[in-house]
Amino acid sequence: MPTRPSRRVLAGAVIASVVAAGLSVTASPAGAAAPTPAQQWAAVQSLLANIKGRWTDQSYVNSIVNGMPSTALLGNGDIGVTSSGSTGVKTFLVSKGNFWRGNPGPAVAPVGGVTLTAVGGGGGSTNLALGATATATSSHPSFPPSRAVSGQWGSGYEGWVSAVGKPQTLTLDLGSSKTFTRYLVRHDSAARPNETANNTKNFQVLTSTDNQNWSAWDTVTDNTAAVTDRTPGSRTARWVRLVASEPTQGTTADSQQNPRARIGQFELYGAGGGPGGPGGTFVEEQNILNGEVDTTMSLGGQPVVLKTWVAANDNLLVTQVRGTGSTAVRLEAQTWSGATSPMGGFTQTAGVSGSTTWAARATPTGSRWVSRAALASRLVGATPSTPTAAGNTARFQFDLAPGQTLRLVTAVAGGGANNADPAPGARSLAEAQTGTALDGLYTGHLDWWKQYWLRSYVDLDDDVLERFYYAAQYFLGSASRNGKTAPGLYGLWTTKDDPYFSGDYHLNYNFVANFYGAYSSNRADLAMPMIDAVISYLPEARRRSTQELQQVKSDYVTPRFGTGGIAGGVLFPVGISPFGGTPDGNYWQQVSNSLFNVVEFIAYWDYTRDRTYLQAKAYPFMKEVATFFSRWMEYDAATGRYTTWGGPHEGTWARNPSLDVGILRYLLTSLLAASTELGLDAGSRPLWQQMLNGLPPIATTTYNGKSVYALGDPGTVSDGRAIRPGDNTVNLEFIHPGEGLGLSSSAADRQRAIDTLDAMNSWGQDNSFPKVFTQAARVGYPAQSLIDKLKAQITAKSDPNLRIRDQWHGLEKSGATEAVNNLLLQSDDGVVRVFPVWPVSKNASFVNLREKDAFLVSSALSGGRVSYVDVTSEAGRQLRLRNPWPGSPVVVTRVGGGTVTPTVSGDVISFATQAGATYTVTSP
Numbered sequence: 070m071p072t073r074p075s076r077r078v079l080a081g082a083v084i085a086s087v088v089a090a091g092l093s094v095t096a097s098p099a100g101a102a103a104p105t106p107a108q109q110w111a112a113v114q115s116l117l118a119n120i121k122g123r124w125t126d127q128s129y130v131n132s133i134v135n136g137m138p139s140t141a142l143l144g145n146g147d148i149g150v151t152s153s154g155s156t157g158v159k160t161f162l163v164s165k166g167n168f169w170r171g172n173p174g175p176a177v178a179p180v181g182g183v184t185l186t187a188v189g190g191g192g193g194s195t196n197l198a199l200g201a202t203a204t205a206t207s208s209h210p211s212f213p214p215s216r217a218v219s220g221q222w223g224s225g226y227e228g229w230v231s232a233v234g235k236p237q238t239l240t241l242d243l244g245s246s247k248t249f250t251r252y253l254v255r256h257d258s259a260a261r262p263n264e265t266a267n268n269t270k271n272f273q274v275l276t277s278t279d280n281q282n283w284s285a286w287d288t289v290t291d292n293t294a295a296v297t298d299r300t301p302g303s304r305t306a307r308w309v310r311l312v313a314s315e316p317t318q319g320t321t322a323d324s325q326q327n328p329r330a331r332i333g334q335f336e337l338y339g340a341g342g343g344p345g346g347p348g349g350t351f352v353e354e355q356n357i358l359n360g361e362v363d364t365t366m367s368l369g370g371q372p373v374v375l376k377t378w379v380a381a382n383d384n385l386l387v388t389q390v391r392g393t394g395s396t397a398v399r400l401e402a403q404t405w406s407g408a409t410s411p412m413g414g415f416t417q418t419a420g421v422s423g424s425t426t427w428a429a430r431a432t433p434t435g436s437r438w439v440s441r442a443a444l445a446s447r448l449v450g451a452t453p454s455t456p457t458a459a460g461n462t463a464r465f466q467f468d469l470a471p472g473q474t475l476r477l478v479t480a481v482a483g484g485g486a487n488n489a490d491p492a493p494g495a496r497s498l499a500e501a502q503t504g505t506a507l508d509g510l511y512t513g514h515l516d517w518w519k520q521y522w523l524r525s526y527v528d529l530d531d532d533v534l535e536r537f538y539y540a541a542q543y544f545l546g547s548a549s550r551n552g553k554t555a556p557g558l559y560g561l562w563t564t565k566d567d568p569y570f571s572g573d574y575h576l577n578y579n580f581v582a583n584f585y586g587a588y589s590s591n592r593a594d595l596a597m598p599m600i601d602a603v604i605s606y607l608p609e610a611r612r613r614s615t616q617e618l619q620q621v622k623s624d625y626v627t628p629r630f631g632t633g634g635i636a637g638g639v640l641f642p643v644g645i646s647p648f649g650g651t652p653d654g655n656y657w658q659q660v661s662n663s664l665f666n667v668v669e670f671i672a673y674w675d676y677t678r679d680r681t682y683l684q685a686k687a688y689p690f691m692k693e694v695a696t697f698f699s700r701w702m703e704y705d706a707a708t709g710r711y712t713t714w715g716g717p718h719e720g721t722w723a724r725n726p727s728l729d730v731g732i733l734r735y736l737l738t739s740l741l742a743a744s745t746e747l748g749l750d751a752g753s754r755p756l757w758q759q760m761l762n763g764l765p766p767i768a769t770t771t772y773n774g775k776s777v778y779a780l781g782d783p784g785t786v787s788d789g790r791a792i793r794p795g796d797n798t799v800n801l802e803f804i805h806p807g808e809g810l811g812l813s814s815s816a817a818d819r820q821r822a823i824d825t826l827d828a829m830n831s832w833g834q835d836n837s838f839p840k841v842f843t844q845a846a847r848v849g850y851p852a853q854s855l856i857d858k859l860k861a862q863i864t865a866k867s868d869p870n871l872r873i874r875d876q877w878h879g880l881e882k883s884g885a886t887e888a889v890n891n892l893l894l895q896s897d898d899g900v901v902r903v904f905p906v907w908p909v910s911k912n913a914s915f916v917n918l919r920e921k922d923a924f925l926v927s928s929a930l931s932g933g934r935v936s937y938v939d940v941t942s943e944a945g946r947q948l949r950l951r952n953p954w955p956g957s958p959v960v961v962t963r964v965g966g967g968t969v970t971p972t973v974s975g976d977v978i979s980f981a982t983q984a985g986a987t988y989t990v991t992s993p
Contacts, residue, residue, distance in 0.1 A: 101927075101939050101964045101987055101989055102927075102936070102937035102939050102989045102991065103916055103917075103927035103937070103939040104916060106523070109523055109526070109916055110519065110523060112526065112528065112916075113358075113519075113522045113523060113526050114358065116526060116528060116535060116539070117357060117358040117522065117539055118358065120357055120358075120535065120536050120539050120540065120871070121354045121355055121356055121357065122141055122354065122355030122357075122540075122869050122870040122871050123352070123353070123354050123355075123869065124140070124141070124351075124352070124353045124354075124869055125351060125352055126351060127154060127155060127156045127157070127351050127366070128224060129152065129153045129154055129155070129223050129224045130224055131224065131225075131868075132151055132152065132153035132162070132223060132224050132225065132564065133153065133162070133223065133224055133225025133226060133260075133409045133410065133564045133565060134225065134564060134565065135565050135567060135568050135569045136558075136559055136568065136569050136875075136876055136877060136878075136879055137558075137559040137560060137562060137872060137875075137878075137879030137880065138151045138559075138562050138564055138870070139868040139869060139870055139872065139874070140152040140153060140869070140870060141353060141354075141355035141362045141870055142355065142544070142547065142560075142562055142870060143360065143361070143362060143377065143378065143379045143386075143547065144379060144547030144548050144560070144561045144562070145379045145380065145381055145382070145384070145547070145550065146166070146547070146548065146549055146550025146551075146553040146561075146598075147165060147166050147167070147384055147481075147484075147550065147553045147554070147561075148163060148164070148165050148166070148379060148384050148386070148481045148561065149163070149164045149165070149166070149547070149548070149560060149561025149562045149563070150162065150163055150164075150377070150379055150386055150562075151164070151562045151564055152353065152355075152362055152364075152377075153182070153223045153224065153409075153564070154184070154223050155222050155223045155224075157186065157187065157366075157367060157368060157369075158184060158185070158186045158220060158221075158222070158223070159184070159185045159186070159364065159366065159368070159375065160182050160183070160184040160185075160221055160223055161182055161183050161184075161377060161386060161388070162179060162181075162182045162409070162564050163179070163180045163181055163182050163183065163386065163444060163479070163481060164177070164178075164179045164180055164561055164562060164563040164564070165180050165384075165442050165481060165483065165484045165561075166484070166548075166553055166554040166555075166556060166561050167440070167484030167485050167553075167554040167647060168180055168430075168432075168440050168442045168483065168484040169432070169440055169484075169646055169647055169648065169650065170415075170432035170433060170440065170566075171432065171435065171436075171437025171438040171439065171440070171486070171648070171650060172414065172432065172433045172434060172435025172436065172437050172439075173414075173433065173435060174571065174652055175437070175571060175573070175646040175648075175650030175651065175652045176566075176567070176568060176571035176572060176573070176646075176652060177557055177563045177568060177571065177572035177573075177646075178408070178415070178430075178432060178440075178563060178566050179407075179408045179409075179563045179564055179565065179566070180406065180430055180442040180443075180444060180481065180483075181404070181405050181406035181407055181417075181428050181430060181444050181461070182221065182404075182405055182444075183386065183388070183402065183403065183404055183405075183444070183446060183477070183479050184219075184220055184221050184402070184403040184405065185368070185375075185388070185390070185400060185401070185402055185403075185477065186199065186220045186368065186400065186401055186403070187368040187369025187370070187371075187398055187399065187400055187401070188369070188399050188400065188401045188466055195338070195339065195369070196220065196336045196337065196338065197243060197247045197249055197337040197338065197339065198218045198241055198243065198309070198335055198336050198337040199218060199219075199220045199336075199401070200218060200219075200220070200401075200459075200462075200464065201218045201241040201242055201243050201244065202241070202242040202244070202459075203215050203217055203218050203229070203239065203240070203241055203242075204239075204240050204242075205229060205231060205237065205238060205239050205240070205330075206231065206236075206237050206238045207231045207232035207234070207237065208229060208230065208231055208232065209230040209231065209232065209329070210413050211230075211411040211412060211413050211415075212227055212228065212229055212230035212411070213229065213460065214229045214239055214240075215229075215459070215460045215461075215462075216228040216229050217229040217239060217332045217333070217334055217335045218241060218334070218335060218336075219334075219403070219405070219462060220334075220401070220403060221403065221405060221409070221462075222255055222260065222333050222334040223260065223409070224260055225260055225261060225409055225410060225564070225565070226260040226333055226334075226409040226410070227257070227260070227261070227331065227333065227409065227410045227411075228255070228331070228332050228333040228334055228335075229330070229331070229332045230329055230330070230331050231313075231316065231329050231330040231331075232329065233327045233328065233329055234328065234329075235313065235314065235315065235316050235328050235330075236312055236313055236314045236316070237312075237313045237316055237329075237330035238310060238311070238312050238313070239310065239311045239313075239330070239332055239335060240308060240309070240310045240311075241308065241309045241310070241335065241337075242280070242307065242308055243306075243307050243308070243309065243337075244307070245307060246278065246305055246306060246307045247305070247306070247307070247337070247339075248303060248304070248305045248339060249303070249304060249337040249338060249339055250300055250301075250302060250303045250304070250338070250339060250340050251298070251299070251300040251337070251338040251339075252274060252286075252287070252297075252298075252299060252301075252309075252335070252336065252337050252338070253296065253297065253298045253299075253334075253335075253336040253337075253338070254269070254272075254296070254297040254298075254311070254332060254334070254335055254336075255295070255296055255332070255333035255334040255335075255336075256268040256269050256292075256294070256295050256296065256297070256331065256332070256333065257295075257331040257333060258295040259295040259296050259333055260333050262295075264331075265293070265295070265318065265320075266317060266318045266319075266320045266321040266323070266324040267317055267318070267324060267329075267331045268292065268293060268294065268295060268317070268318055269289075269292060269297075269313050269315070269316055269317070269330065269331075269332070270290075270291065270292055270293075270315040270316070270317065270318050270319065271289065271290045271291070271292070271313070271314045271315035272288075272289055272292070272311055272312060272313045272314065272315075272316075273285060273287070273288045273289070273311075273312045273314070274286045274287045274288075274301075274309065274310070274311055274312075275309070275310045275312065276304050276306035276308065276309050276310070277306055277307070277308040277309075277310070278305075278306055278307060278308075279308075280307075280308045283310060286301050286302075286304055286309075287299055287301040293318065303340070309335075309337060311332065311335060313330040313332075315328075316328050316329060316330035316331070317329070317331075349366065349367025349370075349372055350365060350366070350367070350372065351364075351365065351366045351367070352364070352365045352366075353365075353366075355870055355871070357539060357540060357543040357871075358518065358522070359378070359514075359515055359518055360378060360379070360514065360517075360518045360543070360547065361376055361377060361378040362375075362376075362377045362378075363375070363376055363377075364376075364377070368398055368400060369398040369399065369400070370394075370398070371392065371393075371394030371395075371396060371397075371398040371469075372392075372393045372394045373390055373391060373392055373393060373394070373398075373469065374390075374391045374393055375388055375389065375390055375391075376388070376389040376391075377389070378511065378514055379514075380510045380513070380514055381510075381513055381514045381516075381517035381518075382513065382517070383498070383510060384480060384481040384482065384498070385478055385479070385480055385481070385498065385499075385502070385510065386478070386479040386480075386481065387476055387477070387478050387479075387507060387510070387511070388476065388477045388478075389474060389475075389476050390469060390474070390475050390476070390477060391472075391473070391474040391475075392469040392470055392471050392472060392473050392474075393471070393472075394471055395471055396471065397468050397469060397470045397471065398468070398469050399466055399467070399468050399469075400466065400467055400468075400469055401464055401465070401466045402426070402446060402448065402453075402464065402465055402466075402467070402477050403462050403463070403464045404419070404426045404427060404428045404444050404445070404446040404462070404463050404464070404479065405417075405419065405428050405444075405461050405462040405463075406418065406419060406428035406429055406430040406443075406444065406461045407430060407461045408564070408565055408566045409564065409565070410565050410566065410567075411566050412566040412567060413433075414432075414433025414434070415430060415431065415432060415433060415566070416430065416431040417429070417430050417460070417461035418430075418461065419458040419459070419460065419461050419462050419463040420458050420463060420492070421456040421457065421458050421463055422445075422496050422500075423500075424447055424448070424452065424453055424456060424465065425445055425446065425447045425456070425496050425499055425500055426445070426446050426447070426456045426458065426463030426464060426465055427443060427444060427445040427446070427463060427492050427495060427496055427499075428443065428444050428461060428462065428463055429441065429442065429443040429444075429483075429490070429491065429492045429495075430442055430443070430461075437650065438486035438487050438648055439486075439487055440483070440484055440485060440486060440487075440488065441483045441484075441488055441489070441490060441491050442481070442482065442483035442484050442491055443481070443482050443483050443490075443491040443492040443494070443495040444479055444480070444481055444495060445479065445480045445482075445492065445495035445496040445498070445499040445500075446463075446477060446478065446479040446480075446499060447477075447478060447499045447500060447502070448465065448467055448475060448476070448477060448478075449475065449476040449477075449478055449502055449503065449504055449507060450473075450474065450475040450476055450504060451467055451468075451473075451475050452467075453465035453466060453467040454466040454467065476504070476507055478499055478502045478507065479499065480494075480495045480496070480497075480498035480499035480502075481495065482494040482495035482498065483495070484554070485648075486647075486648040518546075521546050521592075523917075524590070524591045524592055524917060525590050525591040525592070525915070525916060525917040525918050525919070525925075526915070526916055526917075527889065527890070527893060527913070527914070527915040527916075527918070528913060528914045528915070529889070529913050530911065530912045530913060531856075531860075531911075533860045533863055533864060534856070534859070534860060534863070534889060536863070536867070536871060537863045537867070537871070537873070537885075537889075538886055538889050540870075540871030540872065541586070541872075541873075541882060541883040541885065541886050542586075542590065542592075542883070542886060543871075544560060544872060544880060544883055545583065545584075545586075545587065545592070545595055545880065545883040545886075546592070546595065547560070547561070548560035548561045548562075548583075548880055549583070549584075549595045549596075549598050549599075550595070550598070551594045551595070551597045551598065552597075552598075553598055554598060554602075554647050555574065555580075555598035555599045555601070555602040555647075556583065556598070556880055557571075557572040557573055557574055557580070557646075557880075558570055558572050558573065558574075558575060558579060558580070558878065558879050558880065558881070559572055559879035559880060560879060560880040569876075569877055570644060570652070570653065570877075571644065571646070571652035571653070573644040573645065573646050573652040573653060574599075574602055574644065574645045574646060575643060575644055575653075576641050576642070576643055576644070576645065576662040576665055576666060577643055577657070577659060577661065577662055577665060577719065578665055578802070578836075578839075578840070578881075579878065579881050580599065580602075580665075580881075581599060581665050581666065581668065581669045581806070582839040582840065582881040582884040583599065583880045583881050583883055583884060584596040584599055584669060584884070585805075585806065585839055585840070585843065585883075585884030585885075585886075585887040586883065586884055586885070586886030586887035586888075586889075586890060588672050588673065588675075588676035588677075588919060589676070589887060589890040589891070589894070589918055589919050589920065590886055590890060590918065590919070591917050591918060591919040591925060593673055593676055593677050593919070596669060596672075596673055597673075599669060600669065600670060600673065600686060602645070602647065603666045603670075603690070604686060604690065605647070605648075605649065606641070606645050606649060607639060607690070607693075608649065609645075609649050609651065610639035610640055610641050610663070611638075611639055611693075613634075613639075613640040613641070613642070614634050614635045614636070614637075614638040614639050614640040614697060615633070615634035615635065615636055616634055617634070617640060618630055618633070618634040618635060618640065619632065619634075620656055621640070621656045621658060621659075621660060622658045622722065625714060625722075629703075635696070635697050635700045635701065637693065637696040637697075638693060638694070638696045638697025638698075638700065638701075639663050639690075639693045639694060639697055640656075640660065640662075640663070640697065641662035641663050641666065642654045642655060642656055642662070643655050643656065643657060643659070643662060643719075657716055657719035657720050658715065658716035658719075658720060658721065658722050659715055659716040659719065660697070660698075660701060660715050660729070661715055661716075661726070661728055661729050661732070663693075663694045663697065664694065664728070664729060664732040664733065664736070665732075665806070666690075666694075667690060667691055667694045667732070667736055668732055668735065668736075668806045668807065668808075669806075670686065670687040670690050670691065671687065671691065671735065671736065671739045672806070673687065674687050674739075674743070675739075675921045675922075676919050676920070676921055676923065677923055677943075677944075678922060678923040678943065678944035678946065680746070680747075683743055683746065683747065684747055684749075687743070688740075688743050688744075688747060688749070691736060691739065691740045691743065692740065692750070692753075694736060695736060695737065695740055695757060695760070698713065698733060698760070699756060699760060701713065702760070704763065709759070709762065709763050710763045710765065711760060711763040711764055711765065712724060712725060712765065713725055713726070713729050713730065713733070713765075714726075715729050717780035717781050717786065717799050717800070718780070718793070718796075718797070718799055721780075721786060721787045721788055722786075722787040723780060723781025723782065723785050723786040723787065724781055724782040724785035725765045725768055725781055725782045725785075726768075726780060726781045727767050727768050727778060727779060727780060727781065727799075727800050727801075727802070727803045728799055728800075728802040728803055728807065730764055730765055730766075730767060730768075730803065731767060731802065731803020731804070731807035731808075731809035732802075732803065732806075732807040732809075733760075733764060734761065734764055734803075734807075734809055735807050735808045735809060737757050737758075737760055737761040737764075738761060740757055741754060741757050741758060741761070744757070765782075767803055767809065767810075768780070768781050768782045768783065768791070769783075769821065770783045770791040770792060772792050772794075772828045773828065775821075775824045775828065776821050776824065777792055777800075777821060777824055777825040777828050778792075778800050778801060778803075778821060778822060778825045779791040779792055779800055780792065780793070780799060780800045792825075792828065792829070793829075794828055794829050794830060794831075795829065795830060795831055795834060796829070796831060796834060796836075797831065797834060797836035797837055798826075798829055798831050798834075798837045798840060798841045798844060800825065800829075801822065801825060801826070801829075801840075801841070801844045802840065802844075804822060804844045804847050804848060805840055805843045805844045805847050805887075806840070810822055810847065810848055811847050811848070811895070811897030811898065812847070812848070812849055812895060812897045812902060812905055813897045813898035813900060814848070814897075819848040819849055822844070822848040823845075823848060823849075823850055823851075826841070826844065826845050826848075826850060829841075832858045832859075832861070832862060833861075833862055833865075835875045835877065835878055836878070838862065838873060838875075838878075838881075838882055838884075838885055839881045839882060839883075839884030839885050840884070840885075842855065842858070842859050842885055842888035843884075843885070843887045843888040843891055845858075845888075846888050846891035846892055846895070846905075846906045847891060847895070847897075849905070849906055850906065852892070852906045852907055852908045853908050853911075855892070855906065856892070856908070859885075859888065859889075873885075890915075890918055891905075891906065892904075892905075892906045892907050893905075893907060893913060893915050893918065893928075894915065894918045894920060894926055894928075895920075896920045896921045896922070896924075899921075899922075899949050900949045900950070900951050900977055901920050901924065901926065901940075901948065901949065901950045901951065902950075902951040903926070903928040903930075903935060903938055903950075903951075903953055904928070904930050904935065904953070905951075907930065909930070909933050910933055911930075912930060912931050912932070913929075913930050914927075914928065914929035914930065914931075915927060915928060915929075917941075922944060922946040922947075922948075923942070923943035923944035923946065924940050924941065924942055924943070924946070924948065924982075925940070925941040925943065926938065926939065926940050927939040927940075928953075934954075935953035935954065935992075936991070937989060937990065937991045938950065938953060938989070938990040938991075939987060939988070939989050939990075940982070940987065940988045940989075940990070941985075941986070941987040941988075942982035942983065942984060942985070942986055942987075942988070943984060943985070944984055945981075945982055945983050945984035945985075945986075946982060947979065947980075947981055947982070948978075948979065948980055948981075948982050948988070949977050949978070949979045950977065950978045950979075950990060951976060951977060951978075952973065952976040952977065952978050953990075953992070954992035955976045957992045958992060958993055959971075959973070959978055959990060959991070959992050960989075960990070960991045960992065960993060961978070961980060961988060961989070961990050962988065962989040962990075962991075963986055963987070963988050964986070964987040964988065964989060965986075965987075967983070967986070969988065978990065
């Protein structure tokens with residue numbers, strides 16, 4: 070592709086230290102070589118201007134799913150918003166990070182949503198059945214008849230569902246006599262394409278003026294279609310009835326034995342009315358630069374433009390509505406609680422307070438906690454009609470004139486364990502909003518995203534890589550904020566009551582993988598909710614270490630520990646949740662979940678050198694993990710060697726799993742250093758050192774004639790496979806996240822890792838995406854080949870909203886931003902390298918990537934040569950930089966002046982730094 074104009078500005082001439090063959094002199098005042106803040110913002114805007122999710126139809130495919138949605142997404146670390154709806158209907162689904170049910174088992178759940186639809190104008194376009202009083206012969210508790218006339222229908226939606234039996238009848242009271250000519254029935258597969266067996270086969274539509282005497286209007290037999298759209302002729306009536314004599318197709322055992330009527334939506338239209346056709350021009354864009362969703366669509370036959378955003382620091386969803394048509398249109402705003410495909414036991418209510426509508430939801434009761442959340446909406450800029458409420462939905466109507474701009478604001482409150490009624494708080498927050506207040510919030514929202522993007526950025530001169538990279542940063546920044554509840558498997562975007570794996574914190578890599586790239590991206594604070602989630606579970610992890618060790622693998626544990634456990638240690642199951650919940654208490658014969666956790670605790674310290682954090686959070690946890698393994702591992706006093714057992718893959722068993730051994734080495738090395746740093750536990754250091762010295766080597770085996778890294782010691786892996794080509798690269802997790810092999814390692818070990826990557830060939834394996842490309846970068850895999858492999862996966866698996874498509878996994882894909890950062894910058898064995906795995910002929914630059922020892926690094930590669938390296942030292946540590954210009958003189962400048970005494974040893978430039986100072990390194 071054409072090379073874009075350079076976005077960096079190099080500093081002018083400087084007077085500095087010349088370092089060549091060990092010669093050094095004193096530096097003089099100078100400016101940084103990296104771009105100025107204004108230039109950085111201009112560069113970021115240019116980079117992100119065209120990175121958008123974009124849709125031109127209103128199908129909203131995969132907006133309502135058990136995993137991570139594929140439509141436009143918004144979030145502020147506490148509330149998540151998913152774009153949804155149907156033709157001529159706009160819905161935003163709302164979820165909250167701390168809204169988790171406890172019963173019957175922990176799982177994250179949606180709160181509800183806000184729907185905007187037309188109720189007048191457009192020459193008969195009104196859906197006359199919208200909001201009608203609906204009754205039925207029977208209904209499933211979670212799917213009452215009102216759902217068939219809610220107007221909230223969309224992809225994945227389930228409307229009225231009857232009890233088992235036939236026939237079944239749905240009756241609508243329109244409130245007064247209405248004249249209509251057309252009806253539309255959305256059967257089950259219209260929203261759930263795989264459920265064709267549930268489409269109504271035979272049914273009749275009748276009308277009545279008195280709810281006693283009924284007249285047939287239309288009869289349908291042998292229907293198989295997902296949507297029935299018919300115009301039987303004009304009728305005037307108040308009551309309309311749909312009688313499903315054959316409510317299913319009878320083509321499956323379930324539809325034969327358990328026939329239920331399933332009507333997603335029943336709609337009525339006057340002459341010339343209805344959604345038929347595309348509903349006017351539709352364009353929706355997910356604007357990641359500003360964190361908003363821009364929608365152009367038709368409502369009631371009139372074009373409108375919507376701008377939707379979530380406030381950065383307040384739980385407010387704001388949709389600005391602007392009329393761009395030639396006539397006014399009457400719109401209805403619905404605020405509703407519940408899920409589009411709800412499970413039983415939840416309580417949904419709705420109500421009105423003045424001109425504010427509200428809806429609330431509570432999770433099922435039981436032995437665990439109950440969580441409550443609420444939405445409250447009001448119109449800013451005009452006075453709506455008198456609001457009404459019924460069931461789980463409250464609504465008001467308003468007129469939108471041509472050229473008029475109004476704002477629909479929805480406050481979200483609640484969440485947590487056994488919290489009080491959140492509806493009053495939601496109403497108060499909504500009612501406090503004025504036009505001026507919203508203007509200020511929008512300015513703050515834009516500034517939050519500006520500062521977020523300015524923390525660091527990369528210019529790769531590659532649209533494919535950049536689209537993935539910045540979208541992944543957007544999802545993580547939307548889903549996780551310090552001080553909020555950590556996001557689970559699918560971020561904040563929960564649209565069904567039964568998410569896969571309960572949407573939990575899956576600890577055998579998935580949960581922590583969300584944050585793999587946060588530290589080097591200079592966004593380490595985004596990982597703090599994950600760290601806090603693990604800490605909050607520690608009381609239960611301690612209990613499990615002493616009381617549930619047998620459940621790991623009883624035939625191994627009993628001979629060693631009897632019925633006891635390991636006091637002072639921690640044992641984590643595979644799936645945890647907020648509030649001490651355990652959605653999945655299995656261990657799968659693995660004791661490595663604590664190791665996955667502790668890696669991230671250490672990484673935060675490595676990259677920030679935040680001593681307060683180390684002492685308060687990381688160090689105590691590191692000690693508990695080490696205590697567990699000091700007893701779990703088997704020690705041979707005669708040889709001084711340790712052996713450990715565990716499950717490399719779920720349900721397997723092996724001696725010396727490579728993951729466990731590698732992370733234990735990282736843990737013990739870091740623990741010894743932290744103990745010295747803090748001046749604590751000197752008496753424990755001999756044991757920790759003994760453990761470190763006695764760890765076994767990383768297991769290897771031979772595959773296709775080459776030495777490769779194995780899952781565990783060959784011959785001990787329970788399923789007989791020491792390596793699993795095509796599977797998750799578990800055998801390389803000692804490299805990343807375990808920090809066990811890097812660019813400073815021996816050439817032989819790095820080549821073995823490269824050969825292992827080739828043997829595994831797991832570039833397209835779903836679990837491997839957050840890790841395999843980083844593992845490859847860490848060992849110096851051939852640069853262009855690695856980039857090509859990453860781009861191939863991005864191209865093949867990018868969804869319209871720019872996430873990496875995967876049915877079972879979600880936010881963890883953001884972890885692969887670490888691979889991109891590592892192409893540009895790495896630190897191994899204390900030596901910082903710029904562009905270590907980047908083709909020398911390919912231009913690139915980066916600003917403020919973070920490296921270990923709390924260095925912020927900026928650099929540029931142009932025309933095959935590194936232009937400069939800027940380093941800001943936050944902690945005042947010694948900097949060791951691999952010389953980007955080997956054999957050439959090097960100029961080191963402290964920005965603002967001061968004394969620098971760099972030295973060169975081999976190809977490593979070293980000098981002491983001062984906290985807060987910035988240094989520029991160039992070669993004349």
